[in-house]
Amino acid sequence: MENNKENNEQATKHILIVEDDTFMSSLLARKFSSENFKISAAANTQQAQEILEKENVNLVILDVVLPGTDGITFLKNIKANSKYGSVPVVIASNLGQPEEVKAGMNSGATDYIVKSNSSPGEIVEKVKSILEKRP
């Protein structure tokens, strides 16, 4: 029994959702939770940084338009950090012009999702595929 519990905990991946729209954040969190992910939610980059400092996060889902520091600047900060710089970051934003996607990818994002053209289910599948490829 204990062994099984340990295995499950090892398999549970921790996802940090950085999204200022709490309604959308909750819908996304609901989908990830139903797929046995551990979820942390942050409404701004300051909260997100605190979580990254304290906890072991496996992947960050990051919005671009955020109060205070914007998503792209925060992404650059994540990538420059020695502690959690290797954590993959998937941008989920409703900004989707080619130059915006390019800016995100050039700043170190693993993938860029335009939220309106996607569903929470598709985002979960994308995250699973990214995490599977990682050691």
Next chain:
Amino acid sequence: MRKDLKSPLCKTPKMKSIQKETRLSLISGIILFLGLLIVNLFWLFYSLLGKNHWLMAGISVFASFLIFVFLVFRGLRKNHLAKDSGEKESDSKEEQKSVTFSQSNSSGEVQKTNEDFRKLKEEFSKTTQALFQRETELIQANKKIQELDAIKSEFVSVAAHQLRTPLTGIKWSYLALLEKETGSLNPEQKKIIEEGLEAIDYAIDTTNDLLNTARLEEGKTTISPEEQPIGPVIQEILKQHEPVIKEKKIKMNIDFPFSSPLSLKFDKEKISIVFDNIFANAVKYTPEGGSIELKAFREKDAVVFKIKDSGIGIPKAEQEKVFSKFFRAKNAVSFQTSGSGLGLYVAKNIVEKHGGEISLESEEGAGTTVAFSLPVK
């Protein structure tokens, strides 16, 4: 007696100098001509001279002498020209002096001329000032246009974001309900949610179409072509339309293997929009139980894709407008009220940016065929 008056017949030092210069040039020319003539004759009759070395040596010495004389005369002419230029300078100074002298003597005329010059100068100065002012205005106007362009671009981006955000919220909540995250739905609830989702997707598509059109208008749609297989792109787009194809029981005839190794150089994102817009029209305007065909074949230096549907077609009189912005045929509006009329306009622009061509054939009540090509090279 006026000092500046000079008779044209008088032999001035300037004229003498010109005559001397002409003489020297003439002598140099004659010598050069003779030299060249001898050299040419020598080469012409070279074979006739045989091995008469003395004669050959004599001719060579004579030709060399002529060249030497030519060079001496040329040197003399140069010296003369240098001397002459010095004289000309002092002449010009003297002329200036005489003009000043004449000015003091014919003050009335000179004053009038001076006044004319002053007016001309003022006018010239005013025109120059006006030109500078116009240039400054143009630079400012150009700067303003650039600023407005940047504001417009930012506005389009922000507007798209602001429109998409609430739509995404509604879409995701409807999806949560449809995927039974809050419990199962009865058939009526399910139908309402599904139709709501269709409406939201339409609003998102229209937003995307408007955004694409705005970018095309701004000339901002650039393509980044990469060599890649086309099959998976078509397959992905068809997958997105599958639910409606199934619902309307449309028969799909695909004469193109998706696993085909056929690779073309194209921008994946943009060509996906082309296939999406054409298939969306075909699916939308084909009645239940109809059919859609897809063919791809090589034609000269291009691959042609043909998408044929058995839909409502387009009246002949309206066919020339199909690639115009916001165009929707009358029968299309009565068949399906939704539609932005931007799909084919965007598709045409993208295909042409790839160096391809797009065309349409249609018969009202029988169906429509859209064909577009992508260059192989």
